[in-house]
Amino acid sequence: MTNLTDLGVAAIRDGVKAGEFTAVEVAEAFNANVAAAQDALNAFIVATPEAAIEAAKATDAKRAAGEDLGRMGGVPIGMKDLFATFDVQTTAASHILEGFKPQYESTVSQNLWNAGAGMLGKLNLDQFAMGSSNETSHFGNVVSPWRKQGSNAPLAPGGSSGGSSAAVAARLAPAATGTDTGGSIRQPAAFTGITGIKPTYGRCSRWGVVAFASSLDQAGPMARDTRDCAIMLGAMAGFDPKDATSLDMPVPDWEALLSSDLSGKTVGIPREYRMDGMDAEIVALWDQGVAWLKDAGAKVVDISLPHTKYALPTYYIIAPAEASSNLARYDGVRYGLRDLPEGANLQDMYAATRAAGFGDEVKRRILIGTYVLSAGFYDAYYTQAQKVRTLISQDFAKAFEQCDVILAPTTPTPAFALGENVDDPLSMYLNDVFSVPASLAGLPAMSVPAGLSKDGLPLGLQIIGKAFDEEGVLNAGLALEQRAQFTASPDKWW
Template structure:
């Protein structure tokens, strides 16, 4: 029999439906793979029983001749930002360690309803704040990839680093991620997989631990464009419990996939040719243009003039919202409580938050609190919101001239863990190409393109009009078919 862990979402779903193998066989094989890959530290909690129970349910439904769901028989990893009933949900923080929700997030419930099972809760940067997966209270996640000729532990990207590492290492066929300023796309690029952030509001935020509410969006991470289309279809949909949820029908993205781009225009933003971008990234961008041209698309230059202001605006808006969202973690209602002897309420707040939050989370809370303070609100927060509006307008104007935008996902390939810890600003620059689409709430996807001289994967990013996930997926499919990216990490874990 084929090694089941080498199969993706579509192959598993179709194989189970045809009876080539049972859902239980798939779950057992992936459970073993997860247990054998502890060295990656991709999972905070494993839930083999959940995966097996979901598989048995699918096998029973198939035996009865019932209609199977879009994710039937597919065991997935769940980023530990999604509330899962009866299973610890921590956001990779100490302050939520031991918190067990009595409810299920909308996105995870939709996936279970579609027949998916849960292999476990995936590690991430604490409260989704980070670009390297080094801020988790539960330890760093390690990428399955290694630099040629080096044994250094590499970053899987962040914040969805547990998700990207698990999918790239073939210990999960797919995983959920969340993207606030690139946290699906950047780790996907670092590990040679696909990841799509849909239009803001496509996937419900209800039951997802909040970082920056006007930016956070859930999305799938998988090894192919087709698998992302299938999984996104299962995750998306209107949710009355989320005030920002889009009241729109979910298209059948999988059925409408097409790599024929004749009649389409692909925009190349001139402002994305930035100093400090690796030459290998720029070369892959040129290659991406050639691939899309081969698919029938016309390549046109577009301008996004406010690009250089997007990153600083993001690092005002996101921390401001984080400062507000994380005020609820006070040691009173749930999670950690640190109560020094003879202390009062204020002392408990201070001690709990000091012990419960990591350095990066504290840094962003402090930045956010500062920019929201009375003397600085207009100087920083109001200005950042104006820039956000200008960035969104840039995209609107660009999309008058093109259908989809092609850009690099990241300025560099993955880097060794620990190599950027001294300078937060250098780390923040990892998101320079990803943040503009987040500020504008647009659908954006990273697709693996090639590997660099060190044998590390490089990703290309596609950004689409609001609600045009199909256009993004189709352009991604055109690149995927022409890139023929088959590189995978050599097993060392």
């Protein structure tokens, strides 16, 4: 029998439905991989093997009774530890929430369980999703399953969804949830040779997802390929009256709509994304991507996104500002950590709890956010950033008058070594240079693995689409995937 952990979402779902293997056999195989890799990769904060088996048994019972198994029937997945899961620890990888067990379920995770998926565990991430390397987690950094050729130096799996990307790449899960605020699905997907899509802002409910920056945060799937992402996104998405920013729109059957024929479609190439000092391998892969999309029938045009150079500074004003507001709720009063020094008053408790509970990067962003929202600087920074955000959105709107989707690199470099950028926040922030603009505009965007660097590390290409056009993004991604024929996987060293 095929090694079950080499199968993706579609293959597992179809195999269980056809009776080629049971859902319990699949769950047991992945549970074993999770346990075997934990010490080396640290991808999970909490493993939930019993939950995976329980969901699998329910799927097998449905099949025996001739009932519908659901869109994700028999598929065990990893859940980023930003999604509230009923009675299972939910921490956002922060000490301040350690031990917190929600008595409710996030809408996205509930949608997945309703579709027949099971939970292998809660995946590690950068603390409160703030980071690009998974080195800010209170529970220790995730290690990428990839290695440079001829080197054993541990590499970053990307961030913030680094546990998700490492788990899928290392065959610990066929798919995982991620969240993307400024690139946190796409960048880790590119670093680990998997596929991930950030849908249009509002397509997936934010209810029950620990908030970082509320006008930017968006959940999405991370999986082996485009089809698996289409299946999982269909299960995750949908209108939610509990989320005021949720889109009240029907959810298309993106899997059924998949087509790699791009005849009649136009692909835009943003000239501003060709930046000084770009890695030559990234440039070459981008050019190869253009050729692949032409081969799929698309016409290619140059476009301009003139405010691109302001996207990163704009993001690093707006996101910390929203974070400083959202994280004010962590005060040691209602839940999570409480640090109460002897003889302390309420203000002392707040200060001690936050000092002990938040990591350095989270504190840095709270400080930045509080500064830009303060009375003397609100108009100079925050108001200006919101105006520039509008201009960036308008750039995309004008560009989409000329094209259907945009092709760009996902990241400026391949994966870097753990510790390489940890003392240089600006270098770390530059990892998001190609992913942030689509987030500011709320547009759907995905990363597809498209090649290997000279050191044998994965490189990704990014497709950005019009609002609500996940179909166009997925189809262009499928066209790239079929031509790139990316089948590389990390050599097992763990």
